[in-house]
Amino acid sequence: MGSASAETRVVLRAQRGLDLPPVQQYMRWLRSYASGDLGWSIGQQRPVADVLRDAIPPTLLLMSLALLTSLACGIALGAWQGAHAGSRGDRAWSGFSLALFSVPEFWLALMLLLVFVSWLHWLPSGGMASDDAAYYAWPTQVVDRLEHLVLPLLSLTLVGAAHIARFQRAAMRDVITLPFVRTARAKGLRERAVQRHALRAALLPMIAVSGMLIPSLLAGAVFVETIFAWPGMGSTMISALEGRDYDLLSAGIVVISAMTVLGSLGAEAATALADPRTRRT
Amino acid sequence: MSASARWSRPKRALIAPLVLVAALAVVALAAPILSPHDPRVQPDIVALKYQSPSLSHPFGTDAVSRDVFSRVLYGARVSLTVASISVAVALLVGTCYGAFAAFAGGAIDRWLMRALDVLLSLPRVLLLLAVSALWNRPSTIWLVLLLGLTGWYGVARVVRTQMLAQLGREYVLAAQAAGVRRGRLFTRHLLPHLVPVLAVYASLGVAHTIGLEAGLSFLGFGVQPPTASWGTIMQEGSSVASTSWWLTAFPGFATLIAVVACNWLGDALRDVFAPEQVPA
Numbered sequence: 001m002g003s004a005s006a007e008t009r010v011v012l013r014a015q016r017g018l019d020l021p022p023v024q025q026y027m028r029w030l031r032s033y034a035s036g037d038l039g040w041s042i043g044q045q046r047p048v049a050d051v052l053r054d055a056i057p058p059t060l061l062l063m064s065l066a067l068l069t070s071l072a073c074g075i076a077l078g079a080w081q082g083a084h085a086g087s088r089g090d091r092a093w094s095g096f097s098l099a100l101f102s103v104p105e106f107w108l109a110l111m112l113l114l115v116f117v118s119w120l121h122w123l124p125s126g127g128m129a130s131d132d133a134a135y136y137a138w139p140t141q142v143v144d145r146l147e148h149l150v151l152p153l154l155s156l157t158l159v160g161a162a163h164i165a166r167f168q169r170a171a172m173r174d175v176i177t178l179p180f181v182r183t184a185r186a187k188g189l190r191e192r193a194v195q196r197h198a199l200r201a202a203l204l205p206m207i208a209v210s211g212m213l214i215p216s217l218l219a220g221a222v223f224v225e226t227i228f229a230w231p232g233m234g235s236t237m238i239s240a241l242e243g244r245d246y247d248l249l250s251a252g253i254v255v256i257s258a259m260t261v262l263g264s265l266g267a268e269a270a271t272a273l274a275d276p277r278t279r280r281t
Numbered sequence: 282m283s284a285s286a287r288w289s290r291p292k293r294a295l296i297a298p299l300v301l302v303a304a305l306a307v308v309a310l311a312a313p314i315l316s317p318h319d320p321r322v323q324p325d326i327v328a329l330k331y332q333s334p335s336l337s338h339p340f341g342t343d344a345v346s347r348d349v350f351s352r353v354l355y356g357a358r359v360s361l362t363v364a365s366i367s368v369a370v371a372l373l374v375g376t377c378y379g380a381f382a383a384f385a386g387g388a389i390d391r392w393l394m395r396a397l398d399v400l401l402s403l404p405r406v407l408l409l410l411a412v413s414a415l416w417n418r419p420s421t422i423w424l425v426l427l428l429g430l431t432g433w434y435g436v437a438r439v440v441r442t443q444m445l446a447q448l449g450r451e452y453v454l455a456a457q458a459a460g461v462r463r464g465r466l467f468t469r470h471l472l473p474h475l476v477p478v479l480a481v482y483a484s485l486g487v488a489h490t491i492g493l494e495a496g497l498s499f500l501g502f503g504v505q506p507p508t509a510s511w512g513t514i515m516q517e518g519s520s521v522a523s524t525s526w527w528l529t530a531f532p533g534f535a536t537l538i539a540v541v542a543c544n545w546l547g548d549a550l551r552d553v554f555a556p557e558q559v560p561a
Contacts, residue, residue, distance in 0.1 A: 098541060098544060098545060098548070099537070099541055101544065102488060102492070102537060102540035102541045102544050103537050103540070104492040104495050104496055104499075104533065104536055104537070104540070105496070106495075106496050106499050106500075107495070107499075107515070107529070107533035107536065107537070110515075110519070110522055110529050110533065111529075111530065111533070113522070113523075114522060114523065114526050114529075114530070117523070118522075118523035118524075118526075215404060215405075218404060219404060219405070219406040219407075222406055222407065222410070223496055223499075223500070226500070237407060237410070238410070238500065241410055241411065241414040241415075241502070242414070244414075244415070249411060252407070253403075253404070253407055253408070253411065256404045256407055257402050257403055257404060260402050260404055261402045264402075
């Protein structure tokens with residue numbers, strides 16, 4: 001701020017509309033968004049739309065994979081726990097998932113980085129691919145990509161799966177006492193088959209839960225992407241914050257809010273599709 | 282299993298998490314007695330920096346030779362206080378908002394709930410990061426307020442739902458017929474019914490906020506040095522995390538224990554008080 005002359009400052013203020021009243025500034029901002037102009041990133045010296053075009057796909061990739069693996073692991077664990085609620089195994093897993101549910105994602109990511117990268121040297125420390133990946137043969141490129149994906153995905157999955165498992169355990173525990181499960185048992189169905197029947201009913205709430213998981217996965221991605229230098233929305237937002245890149249920042253917040261809203265809308269639509277009882281007539 | 286045994290079981294499950302939370306509070310309060318060194322003293326910033334854990338420095342030393350163990354003990358005060366006060370703010374705001382919506386009813390209620398939906402769609406972490414960064418890293422008091430003012434949406438919802446369930450009951454009608462004014466009706470008759478739910482939300486909220494504050498501070502947008510929460514200590518150690526791992530490992534482990542304790546307490550409280558009122 002100190003170096004700009006008074007004249008430059010006046011010109012810049014007028015150019016960016018900062019001398020207008022807030023309502024007019026907001027209308028100006030809305031109008032430019034409506035016409036597809038997201039502004040200029042002063043940090044990266046290119047249009048915000050270009051920055052987002054590069055940053056959104058890596059985040060979507062990481063998020064969707066994390067959602068899938070969290071659902072798979074969380075449902076399997078939670079369903080088993082719910083079917084054996086109160087047993088020693090259930091209590092042990094409950095303690096484990098409480099710890100993972102509680103662990104700060106950034107710290108988990110740091111510790112994974114410490115163990116698997118600094119101490120064991122098993123995996124690369126960050127990014128989406130090695131710098132010289134373009135010169136590799138394609139099978140090596142694939143392996144290289146996967147190696148870079150493991151730790152960010154693991155950090156998000158461990159925490160996400162713990163979230164899902166908590167809900168799935170409660171849902172399964174409730175369903176397993178319902179009359180239709182008792183009937184299935186009374187008919188002499190094997191326990192595994194009984195549990196399969198129960199799981200179908202206990203899966204319904206998981207659709208809404210995965211909609212709720214999206215915001216927390218996005219929040220986790222901010223930290224995980226920053227720690228593993230994953231070139232997605234999260235790390236872009238952090239560098240925009242540090243560089244006070246206002247246009248990029250506001251566009252990023254709009255994009256992430258939109259992802260959150262789309263996630264919960266999608267979950268609601270999927271619930272309606274799967275469960276006719278929730279449909280409005 | 283007899284009925285009495287079934288009822289006492291959830292209450293007995295409260296003991297362990299309560300003891301753990303109490304122990305954390307004692308550690309924070311007794312930090313001056315328990316810590317072997319002054320957390321601010323830099324005995325020898327050349328010879329004693331980045332010392333790995335030893336008997337005299339159980340958690341090692343940091344970049345300016347301060348004792349990390351003592352800093353973690355004192356950090357407990359900051360982390361736990363910030364989280365507790367901001368959750369208190371959130372409970373206050375959320376209860377007022379929810380109660381007001383429930384009392385008002387009709388169009389006002391509908392619009393207030395719609396506004397809540399809008400607020401809920403804003404990503405909390407990013408909002409906090411943005412406000413904190415653009416306000417030039419506010420002081421700890423502002424951080425507490427920010428955390429509190431972005432953490433009350435869930436409370437407002439559950440308070441409104443609970444209030445609506447109570448408002449039609451006979452005892453409320455009787456009190457209203459006796460001429461009890463709204464404020465008194467709320468504090469004397471309705472609030473006691475909300476206490477169990479609020480207790481569950483308080484402990485789960487403190488757990489979440491401890492982690493959130495640690496994350497913000499870790500990125501450099503939370504508690505600012507020289508005040509140090511666990512997150513701040515980790516931030517200072519993040520650039521040397523691969524070599525001086527004790528700077529991030531120990532404060533993070535302390536954070537984990539505190540969050541586990543509060544989540545555990547919240548789960549146990551829910552099992553005792555309000556299994557069906559609060560979603561898992």
